[in-house]
Amino acid sequence: MESIKVTTRAAAKLAHKLSSSDKTGHSSDWFASHESTAKCIKLQDEESDHTKRCTASKSAGKSKTTARSKSVPVPSTPAVSNQEQKCDGVTSVPPTDDSIPHPDPAGNEPALWRQQLQKIELMRSKRDAPVDTVGCEKICDQSVPPEVFRYQMLTGLMLSSQTRDQVTSAAMLKLRKHGCTVDSILNTPDEELGRLIYPVGFWPSKVKYLKKTAQILKSKYGSDIPDNVEELCQLPGVGPKMAHLAMNCAWNKVTGIGTDTHVHRISNRLNWVKTKTPEQTEKALQDWLPRSYWREVNELLVGFGQQICLPIKPKCADCLNISICPFTGKTVKPPAKSSTNDVDV
Numbered sequence: 001m002e003s004i005k006v007t008t009r010a011a012a013k014l015a016h017k018l019s020s021s022d023k024t025g026h027s028s029d030w031f032a033s034h035e036s037t038a039k040c041i042k043l044q045d046e047e048s049d050h051t052k053r054c055t056a057s058k059s060a061g062k063s064k065t066t067a068r069s070k071s072v073p074v075p076s077t078p079a080v081s082n083q084e085q086k087c088d089g090v091t092s093v094p095p096t097d098d099s100i101p102h103p104d105p106a107g108n109e110p111a112l113w114r115q116q117l118q119k120i121e122l123m124r125s126k127r128d129a130p131v132d133t134v135g136c137e138k139i140c141d142q143s144v145p146p147e148v149f150r151y152q153m154l155t156g157l158m159l160s161s162q163t164r165d166q167v168t169s170a171a172m173l174k175l176r177k178h179g180c181t182v183d184s185i186l187n188t189p190d191e192e193l194g195r196l197i198y199p200v201g202f203w204p205s206k207v208k209y210l211k212k213t214a215q216i217l218k219s220k221y222g223s224d225i226p227d228n229v230e231e232l233c234q235l236p237g238v239g240p241k242m243a244h245l246a247m248n249c250a251w252n253k254v255t256g257i258g259t260d261t262h263v264h265r266i267s268n269r270l271n272w273v274k275t276k277t278p279e280q281t282e283k284a285l286q287d288w289l290p291r292s293y294w295r296e297v298n299e300l301l302v303g304f305g306q307q308i309c310l311p312i313k314p315k316c317a318d319c320l321n322i323s324i325c326p327f328t329g330k331t332v333k334p335p336a337k338s339s340t341n342d343v344d345v
């Protein structure tokens with residue numbers, strides 16, 4: 001039986017303010033919303049040895065460690081409500097201690113990853129990126145039976161590939177209004193289905209994938225979705241990233257790191273990995289990133305990539321990692337024109 005570590009956002013609630021004269025040039029208003037964790041991070045910046053951490057950070061880390069020590073057993077077949085299945089409760093702050101069991105005992109982890117991730121958590125504390133408001137787990141109908149909720153989750157993930165969250169959300173709203181169940185999709189002519197999901201990226205292919213997937217789900221899984229990565233990946237149009245996210249959000253099981261273009265790009269910019277593809281990044285991250293971070297790192301990095309560490313012109317001047325990011329100051333070549341206007345970049 002798998003366990004999920006429970007964490008809290010204790011550090012974000014401590015009461016201090018970062019000086020408005022910080023070298024990153026942020027306004028005092030901006031910092032006022034981030035309070036003591038920012039102060040803690042600033043102190044950490046001043047210490048080259050990251051075993052020296054500020055007292056407040058240690059205290060926060062200890063309280064989080066206590067919270068993390070509670071393991072919540074996850075049943076293989078969840079008997080939980082749709083509300084509990086929602087994957088919107090990422091509330092942890094990356095801890096500053098080293099007490100979490102580590103997959104990389106040889107110590108090959110990137111030197112600064114904890115500080116970098118903690119700063120990303122701080123920059124993401126408002127959870128106001130598109131992924132936070134119209135991400136896949138937010139656009140499913142909370143009132144439907146659990147198996148329909150899971151089907152909608154998978155459908156949203158399939159539509160989200162190469163598509164902006166806002167476009168996916170609009171398409172899912174239309175689908176839900178039409179009826180987003182296995183039977184309803186099977187009974188919808190391809191042309192009408194295309195109109196409903198347009199303009200998601202590669203919508204003609206996705207019409208075919210949705211239809212074939214619905215057929216398989218009806219005949220093999222009783223109109224539910226598979227509860228393991230292997231079988232999810234056998235569905236048309238479903239890859240490892242989608243499968244891990246579906247396992248996480250639909251079945252409440254952490255099976256891997258959902259690695260999309262944002263996670264891939266930012267992990268390389270921060271020197272966490274040196275990889276060419278998201279698939280390579282997923283494996284490389286899982287080699288050293290403690291499992292307790294696997295659930296949250298996707299949402300953290302996706303929102304960070306949508307708001308600050310943009311693909312072409314990252315807003316380094318607004319980034320708390322500017323002093324410890326190896327990518328700062330580098331230029332990015334715009335990609336060749338895409339076949340879709342709605343690529344999730």
Ligand code: SF4
Binds near residue numbers: 269321
């Ligand atoms: S590239 Fe710029 S925005 Fe991205 S993490 Fe580095 S400093 Fe921050």
